[in-house]
Amino acid sequence: MLYSFGEIEGKWQKRWYASDLFKAKDDTSLPKYYPLIEFPYPSGSGLHVGHPRAYIALDIIARKRRMQGFNVLYCIGWDAFGLPAENYAMKNKVHPRVVSQNNIKRFKSQIQRLGISFDWSREINTTDEKYYKWTQWIFLQLFKKGLAYKAETIVNWCTGCNVVLANEEVVDGKCERCSSEVIKKQKNQWILKITGYAQRLIDDLDEVDFPSKVKSSQINWIGRSEGVNIQFKITTGDTLEVFTTRPDTIYGVSCMVISPEHRFVSQWLDLAANPAAMRNYVEAAAKKSEIERTSLDKEKTGVQIEGIFAINPVNQAQIPIFISDYVLTSFGTGAIMAVPAHDPRDSEFAKKYSLPIIEVIKEAGPSSSACESEKLINSGMLDGLSIKEAQKKITDWLEETNFGYKKVNFKLRDWVFSRQRYWGEPIPIIHCEKCGYVPLDESELPLELPEIESFEQMEAGISPLENLTDWVNVKCPKCGAAAKRETDTMPQWAGSSWYFLRYCDPQNDQELASQKALDYWMPVDWYNGGMEHTTLHLLYSRFWYKFLFDIGVVQTKEPYAKRTSHGMILGENNEKMSKSRGNVVNPDDVLDKHGADTMRLYEMFIGDFESAASWNTDSIKGCARFLERVWGLLKLPTSDADDFSDGLKLSFNKTIKKVSGEVEDLKFNTAIAALMSLLNEIYVASKINRFELKTFLLLLCPFAPHISEELWERCGLKGLACTSSWPEYNDADCLDSSTEIAIQINGRIKARIVIRTDEIKEEVLKLAKSEPSIREILGNSKIKKEVYVPRSLVNFVV
């Protein structure tokens, strides 16, 4: 008897989605649980077998929580703005809305075939104006608080997408999405002041349960460094400020280096002896790409600003000044004091330009361990001090003499937020010559994305919206004069920065969600998503959430109490699945051939949830066979009972305990293994009572809900499996009355005996010694030590 999964799965899915079974209730008196998966971008290629890994995992949690009596909010939506749909639209002359609607339809049917228990009544879509009304509203609040500003800065420019990119979107000097080369460009852009939250984004990580890798990546990305800003007087009368974490090395300074974009470069052109050389160098640096400029193996280049010098405040030494692109404009003050003796980069530079190398720290001998033994030398007032002491003394001195002050710097840059594209949320700002940037009145939200003929940029880097003169030309809301709308749109990360708040109250047209709903549901209890979002979506959404906390919209500091990450599913050849590699597995094929329950089990059984795993078509069979054998339970002789039989009581208790615990630790693979073992034992017993059958189906239900529900019904059990209570176990019943232990001599196993589980130590040792083979080996050698690990082993040391 083969079970026909096709019919069964279709039948239950229809019933589930037609009912309120998985709908979250607005009853705030119930204990709540909010699991969250990253909502997908509905791409044209349909669902990938990687998507369901996360959906199934949290579906298991969601289903188990419902069985445990929680009010569960488990939702999905569509992150549907973005470039792929727009590019497809340009090529095929279809509106991106139509493109993404079709993709969503396909994604939805594929996901529903998996029997995931999403609350579809709360489905959201970032491109829906009722949704992006609130994305725009949040932007306006940021603007009003001065956290959204427009500024002419040097930005990352993707030469492929013709669009600016946030720092987080540049990977190895290339565009995160299309891998085209990224260059630096001076541009006027909307920017969000995420740097204002840098310290809190680090500090509040202490409050959340995230993988240490995620925490350290974010901390590393934010890149806090503590140091001192030091002011050097310049022979021109200017003051050059540098940032350093090593003020103690100030006597070792042999030159100053400023970045090619430093404001003093142009200021000093007329004063320097070599303006032509300076100009050449700066122009050459500007032409370099991001990769060229940051490449580490490249030789350092630079040019001296002749005739202008800096004065070292501690010893009045006259120091030459250089321009070099190894100094970054965007970090610190864009200028450094170079200490070649104690910084490898400065050392490389000094060697090339034959600058003095002044050692100011006596290197510790090879025998001494820490820098504790290192002492300052050649350093005037700092001589003989340790590095720590010297840092304190020089910092105090600099502050007293007004030559410097303590400073904390971050690597994190502000978030460049505008994109020169059509398919995104319009930025609700009007530019008036007289009044500057004027926000749209909130009553006019949503500012709808207008219909448009062509999605092509008329000119590289200019939004297609620029062509819609009727839409662009408006009256200034403040003074009534002629003004223009902002034509750039928001980046894809905007809509995804707050979507989990909307699930709490998705139909609300008065607020982004009601206070009551937010207070009840937030924070998200368990958020699972990809590592690739660690310094993008995960960081951005924490920033927005903190801002919403500050303006009183939400009541907790952090949006996600717990974060986990699933590993990627690779192709059979161990490589990332991609069309070009020809190793893509289509979930539809798997579903057609094996059904949803088998696919669900297989994706959870494939290996450690947090590690990458390669797809293996042969291994799916194991899960399919398991379900066939589950189906075969119908054939076993069944007796009425309201408790476990003596023969299976132990196994059932142990399995309930194991499955209950392991699911919480993301150990789905071993939880399923435990269910397989239990089934094997049931077959060895070759009978099952109704209570056992019921318990087995309840344990299986979150993993393979369709077959569990079908068998539940066929066995005449009451109600539905998925609305019944999660089974309980008794700790005392997880121990057998007798157990086999190993007997070791000097750590090597020599025999095994069966003892009563509650046997006292002395008796066990006596039994072990009297075991014939042990008695023989021991002979009359003297036992030095006897170790007994309860219910496990005995070790005699002779």
Place this chain on the structure above:
RNA sequence: GCGGAUGUGGCGGAAUGGCAGACGCGCCAGACUUAGGAUCUGGUAUUUAACGAUGUGGGGGUUCAAAUCCCUUCAUCCGCACCA
């Protein structure tokens, strides 16, 4: 360079100081079969005729006891990277 991992049978992987290889795939043998890419039963780390010995990347250490803890080394992967 900095940070984070990982390394166990033919394969995916179990075991967080206490009997290495659970569970599954594959493979081998048998049963049932006209048939088997179905199902069932048994077996399956290496070495040895056997008793036994060896075995968790390599080396060292702690311990009665180490895949697990410490030191060292090699290899692979991931993130960040001229951040002063």
